[in-house]
Amino acid sequence: MITITVGTATCGVSAGADKVLETLSSLVQEKGQGKVVLAETGCMGMCYKEVLVEVSNGDGKFLYGDVTPDIAKRIFEEHVLGGRPIEELVILHNYQEGPEEGYLKRQRRIALRNCGFVDPMSIDDYLARDGYKAIEKVLKTMSQDELIEEILSSGLRGRGGAGFPTGMKWRFARQQPGSEKYVICNADEGDPGAFMDRSILEGDPHSVLEGMMIAGYAIGARNGVIYCRAEYPKAIVRLRQAISDATAAGWLDHTFPGTDFSFHIKIKEGAGAFVCGEETALIASIEGRRGTPRPRPPYPAVRGLWGKPTIINNVETFANVPWIVLNGHEAFASVGTPKSKGTKVFAVTGKINRGGLVEVPMGISINEIIYDICGGIKDNKKFKAVQMGGPSGGCIPASMGDTKIDYEEITQTGAIMGSGGMVVMDESTCMVEMARFFLEFTQNESCGKCTSCRIGTLRMLEILERIVEGKGEAGDIDVLLELGNQIKSTAQCGLGQTAANPVLTTLKYFREEYEAHIHNKKCPAHSCALLVNYVIDPEKCTGCTVCAKNCPVNAISGERKKTHFIDQAVCIKCGKCITVCNFDAIYKD
Amino acid sequence: MKKLAELYEDEIQVILAKYPDEQKRSAVMPLLYLAQRASGRISQEAMQEIAEILDIAITDVASIVGFYSLFHEEPGGRYRIQVCTDLPCALRGADAFLRQLCDLLGVEVGETTADGLFTIEEVKCLAACHRAPVFQVQNGDGLEYHENQTIDTARLVIDELRLRAQKPPGGAA
Numbered sequence: 001m002i003t004i005t006v007g008t009a010t011c012g013v014s015a016g017a018d019k020v021l022e023t024l025s026s027l028v029q030e031k032g033q034g035k036v037v038l039a040e041t042g043c044m045g046m047c048y049k050e051v052l053v054e055v056s057n058g059d060g061k062f063l064y065g066d067v068t069p070d071i072a073k074r075i076f077e078e079h080v081l082g083g084r085p086i087e088e089l090v091i092l093h094n095y096q097e098g099p100e101e102g103y104l105k106r107q108r109r110i111a112l113r114n115c116g117f118v119d120p121m122s123i124d125d126y127l128a129r130d131g132y133k134a135i136e137k138v139l140k141t142m143s144q145d146e147l148i149e150e151i152l153s154s155g156l157r158g159r160g161g162a163g164f165p166t167g168m169k170w171r172f173a174r175q176q177p178g179s180e181k182y183v184i185c186n187a188d189e190g191d192p193g194a195f196m197d198r199s200i201l202e203g204d205p206h207s208v209l210e211g212m213m214i215a216g217y218a219i220g221a222r223n224g225v226i227y228c229r230a231e232y233p234k235a236i237v238r239l240r241q242a243i244s245d246a247t248a249a250g251w252l253d254h255t256f257p258g259t260d261f262s263f264h265i266k267i268k269e270g271a272g273a274f275v276c277g278e279e280t281a282l283i284a285s286i287e288g289r290r291g292t293p294r295p296r297p298p299y300p301a302v303r304g305l306w307g308k309p310t311i312i313n314n315v316e317t318f319a320n321v322p323w324i325v326l327n328g329h330e331a332f333a334s335v336g337t338p339k340s341k342g343t344k345v346f347a348v349t350g351k352i353n354r355g356g357l358v359e360v361p362m363g364i365s366i367n368e369i370i371y372d373i374c375g376g377i378k379d380n381k382k383f384k385a386v387q388m389g390g391p392s393g394g395c396i397p398a399s400m401g402d403t404k405i406d407y408e409e410i411t412q413t414g415a416i417m418g419s420g421g422m423v424v425m426d427e428s429t430c431m432v433e434m435a436r437f438f439l440e441f442t443q444n445e446s447c448g449k450c451t452s453c454r455i456g457t458l459r460m461l462e463i464l465e466r467i468v469e470g471k472g473e474a475g476d477i478d479v480l481l482e483l484g485n486q487i488k489s490t491a492q493c494g495l496g497q498t499a500a501n502p503v504l505t506t507l508k509y510f511r512e513e514y515e516a517h518i519h520n521k522k523c524p525a526h527s528c529a530l531l532v533n534y535v536i537d538p539e540k541c542t543g544c545t546v547c548a549k550n551c552p553v554n555a556i557s558g559e560r561k562k563t564h565f566i567d568q569a570v571c572i573k574c575g576k577c578i579t580v581c582n583f584d585a586i587y588k589d
Numbered sequence: 590m591k592k593l594a595e596l597y598e599d600e601i602q603v604i605l606a607k608y609p610d611e612q613k614r615s616a617v618m619p620l621l622y623l624a625q626r627a628s629g630r631i632s633q634e635a636m637q638e639i640a641e642i643l644d645i646a647i648t649d650v651a652s653i654v655g656f657y658s659l660f661h662e663e664p665g666g667r668y669r670i671q672v673c674t675d676l677p678c679a680l681r682g683a684d685a686f687l688r689q690l691c692d693l694l695g696v697e698v699g700e701t702t703a704d705g706l707f708t709i710e711e712v713k714c715l716a717a718c719h720r721a722p723v724f725q726v727q728n729g730d731g732l733e734y735h736e737n738q739t740i741d742t743a744r745l746v747i748d749e750l751r752l753r754a755q756k757p758p759g760g761a762a
Contacts, residue, residue, distance in 0.1 A: 192675030355719030
């Protein structure tokens, strides 16, 4: 039997996987009945090569990238029916060899172990890969305390960003009196630059359900809630299906023989509020109130949903749990650094050759991720910095690319591990503009409860907007630092406390860029439109007049076959001339 | 306008059944989504009705509507085209794309086309950072994603939506 598998996570579908699937499905109906099986799977992480199609036959597994319906037809005719792989289009053979082998070589897949390998809509696929064996093992062989001890010894820390030891959180909740407790899965991913959780939910929903069940057993909860962004419709559909299949198969809503344990899971859809990823805001949102945070303590482990002890873990954290139970804490703890165990999934985006999801062992360096796995910077430009942890995190300059992926080591740089967003920037990215982007985000998403966050971030944003427009003033940097540090120390929740981080870290590592904007009215990256002068290089200009003809404001003058000239007073910096020049004669100054 | 209870009697019961009586308030967001499905926005009347169903004050309902960005009080186009312009998207040209999209439809961000079909909005992260420019189309039934967009591919999507809008729901003439 030959199996054709198409990646149909959101990354695949938006690249056209539906049409590829349709093409293949009619071909299979027509010519492949009885010998070809067509299947779907989730995100393999190689989003930059979607649509991905894998052909698996006696000769091994052949992965094709950038597949269109036409290429799919060829694959079907030549490879599936003809038995001849289309060599020039195969990007990976048996996950080991091929043009894309570097992408997988340094990765270690624990949380993503099933993503891209199972059909997320099939509970049988999950069961075939040891699915629900972990909860079975827990119920048959472990007491609550033994289980918590196991998670503690594994060294698993919260993958949502803060890195709090998962086992400790569970122990607090376990120690609370009362029989009504809750397990919440935080699937309100929203950091710009992060999509790990979406891919896990779309690619392997059952592992998250199983992780939640195990947590439920550990703390003595019978109910779980998945709080998922409404912006992830596909994840919600797949979770619903997974819950209904797991219920029908007797894993959910079913008392396990010989125990009094049964577990129920509900999905709660958000409605577009970033702050709801903060645990107390998330609880408020589930309860039908405005999603604003409240001061902690009491922590949710003591007083959470409906006032009951509640643990809240992130999607990726839960996906790790069944693996740890099955493979043992030693196996997990053998990967990583002394204080950061296991692996971490990163979403690598920005100016990078292979953008997508990678799961790496803790302890690997930033440079290794960027160069060895993701193929380096796009267009051979120079690596400048990477923003880790999204709007709550900070930038790490290229000079510190040896920094290891480790909670403490990253925190020391001023950035944070965060949920796993890695936005890569090259020499053409302006760091002031980058900080402005993130501040605009947090400003927008500030719930408004604390004055320092609501007003402080607005004042900072106004200053940054002035700076990138060339209206910066002496003293701006001091005010930014003062405001940033005040917000950090006075805001109530994580969103506010970390809001200034992008500004503070860019000031720490790229202060000279701020100064160039403020004092010299120049953007060293030539990125801030209003601070760039377009200049014609007399050496290269042939006087072809194309630029002058295309200039919307007639700022360019010059005779035919003679050097042209841009009148800076008239120029509106639209950049049109640079794109139409055939001789590379116009540059930004 | 018809009351929600008439339009969605069964759905409302299904939603309420998920919550014990003392946690009824929790149903506010699902009910708001239901109200939005009916008319693309949430009217004062719908808020009043939801408040009555849940035994809470209408100001409580309004405070939820105002808080979340996916709930709309203002009438918008049948399709809300929501473009992400966060940093990772900007690094891949989302700003220029948004400009071109506005030019294509002849409206600015936040405005609706004269035929009432399209509203252009800016949104925060859609988790497709590596495949920007990206937009989602929100209508009563839900959301659909379009990644790796150029103005040419977006034009195709818009043409398709125009066609879809001509067909009445359920396929009846």
